Amino acid sequence: MPINSSTLSLQLSSVTLFPSNGRQSSRYELKRPQKWLPQRLLNNPINRITCISSRPRKKSNLKSEKSEAEELVRVLLRSFSDQKPLISTLNKYVKFVRTEHCFLLFEELGKGDRWLQCLEVFRWMQKQRWYIADNGVYSKLISVMGKKGQTRMAMWLFSEMRNSGCRPDTSVYNALITAHLHSRDKTKALAKAIGYFEKMKGIDRCKPNIVTYNILLRAFAQARNIDQVNALFKDLEDSIISPDIYTYNGVMDAYGKNGMIREMESTLSRMKSNQCKPDIITFNLLIDSYGKRQAFDKMEEVFKSLLRSREKPTLPTFNSMITNYGKARLKEKAEYVFKKMTDMSYTASYITYESLITTYGFCDCVAKAREIFDEMIASGKDMHISTLNAMLDVYCMNGLPMEADLLFKNACNNGLLPDASTYKLLYKAYTKANMKELLENLLKYMDRDGIVPNKKFFLEALGAFGSSKARAESTHSTTGSSTPQVSAKTS
Numbered sequence: 001m002p003i004n005s006s007t008l009s010l011q012l013s014s015v016t017l018f019p020s021n022g023r024q025s026s027r028y029e030l031k032r033p034q035k036w037l038p039q040r041l042l043n044n045p046i047n048r049i050t051c052i053s054s055r056p057r058k059k060s061n062l063k064s065e066k067s068e069a070e071e072l073v074r075v076l077l078r079s080f081s082d083q084k085p086l087i088s089t090l091n092k093y094v095k096f097v098r099t100e101h102c103f104l105l106f107e108e109l110g111k112g113d114r115w116l117q118c119l120e121v122f123r124w125m126q127k128q129r130w131y132i133a134d135n136g137v138y139s140k141l142i143s144v145m146g147k148k149g150q151t152r153m154a155m156w157l158f159s160e161m162r163n164s165g166c167r168p169d170t171s172v173y174n175a176l177i178t179a180h181l182h183s184r185d186k187t188k189a190l191a192k193a194i195g196y197f198e199k200m201k202g203i204d205r206c207k208p209n210i211v212t213y214n215i216l217l218r219a220f221a222q223a224r225n226i227d228q229v230n231a232l233f234k235d236l237e238d239s240i241i242s243p244d245i246y247t248y249n250g251v252m253d254a255y256g257k258n259g260m261i262r263e264m265e266s267t268l269s270r271m272k273s274n275q276c277k278p279d280i281i282t283f284n285l286l287i288d289s290y291g292k293r294q295a296f297d298k299m300e301e302v303f304k305s306l307l308r309s310r311e312k313p314t315l316p317t318f319n320s321m322i323t324n325y326g327k328a329r330l331k332e333k334a335e336y337v338f339k340k341m342t343d344m345s346y347t348a349s350y351i352t353y354e355s356l357i358t359t360y361g362f363c364d365c366v367a368k369a370r371e372i373f374d375e376m377i378a379s380g381k382d383m384h385i386s387t388l389n390a391m392l393d394v395y396c397m398n399g400l401p402m403e404a405d406l407l408f409k410n411a412c413n414n415g416l417l418p419d420a421s422t423y424k425l426l427y428k429a430y431t432k433a434n435m436k437e438l439l440e441n442l443l444k445y446m447d448r449d450g451i452v453p454n455k456k457f458f459l460e461a462l463g464a465f466g467s468s469k470a471r472a473e474s475t476h477s478t479t480g481s482s483t484p485q486v487s488a489k490t491s
Helices: 059-079 086-092 099-111 115-126 135-147 151-163 170-181 186-201 210-222 226-238 245-257 261-273 280-292 296-308 315-327 331-343 350-362 366-378 385-397 401-413 420-432 436-448 455-479
Strands: 028-030 049-051
Touching (some): 059 086, 086 115, 099 115, 099 135, 115 135, 135 151, 135 170, 186 210, 210 226, 210 245, 226 245, 245 280, 261 280, 280 296, 315 331, 315 350, 331 350, 350 366, 350 385, 366 385, 385 401, 385 420, 401 420, 401 436, 420 436
Antiparallel strands (some): 028 049
């Protein structure tokens, strides 16, 4: 479907980082040098009385304050350790730490696996005279707990918020829904999310907003639940809320992942008719959806429209095209996309190289795939397990289990620890090839690494073994030999 390049532009939105902490500044303030500031600032102290204007502060002042807040947070993060608890560090800088600093601490601690320390900071906040119970604080903490899979802790914070006298609002429920969607049991999580969604409709201050719809649309799109996506989209259209670019992208992504190209194109037309301009996410999902359906004419048309627009391709744009060309065994076109990417001064990522390795595997060019793999090792960059798995898969799909086993053992001897997906890939391949000795050795490696296969793992392997056994019996009846024939394929 052609895309009119004249309608394309970049969508930007403003985001409020911090809520108000409820503290009012006096009209006159005495500026003194703060001990936590860098030495270059201490060398030029400013000691003067300034009059604080009642007009809104200029952006430059806000940027300066944010920079100072970030500097203090960096000092705090550098100052605590296992021997020196975080609370002791906070007490040391108690005169300077306020709500905005705690928000930044939540973000930084949340990036690592330090959610317990987020709770320590929260408890410390509650003991300070300047602390005022605020929905923004609870919303942020619930979000952090959700990302770390701590759904129960997110629920506890929700109860704690209500006990503190705060009334939940839409942002809090959005954070709670997102927290549930991060849990492992996706079916249960989606049911919980819809339950909260329906509950929000009955509370005036908690009515669903466009963020709520976008969260749910994306979740059900990933679950490939088209009926629920359609129901949510219709519910949104019947409301007073206007869909935005994230809404349309979520719906189109759901259709694209399920091969519903006409519905995806219809949504794109509706989006453009509502004066909502496609962004790079729109282009990428269209390219990926057309590529997976091998509608390469349309995929290439969208790519040309992207190049003519104000948007710029991203690495996922090229990776998707390389992968989909590879699955269709269009090696030359995949190589052309890679050349186009490098000519445009893009630096290939490990995912790009994995896409090329997989492409050569589909095109029976095992030697070329191994050449790229060896070049990645020689580059000295950190090797990802997914890259090893891609090369192993190339050997397995081309009927070379012995080569796969040799590469696997070399990787283990060189300190690269395989994961469950590695073992699953090899187990299926060895079972399919009826290589009992390789299977026994693989099980020893699995036991060494503490990999315990589940029911699904064995069912898939037994299915592969069943089909392999049927082929072996057929071969025996026609050739009189029960030894599986393995042919090496190289380019």
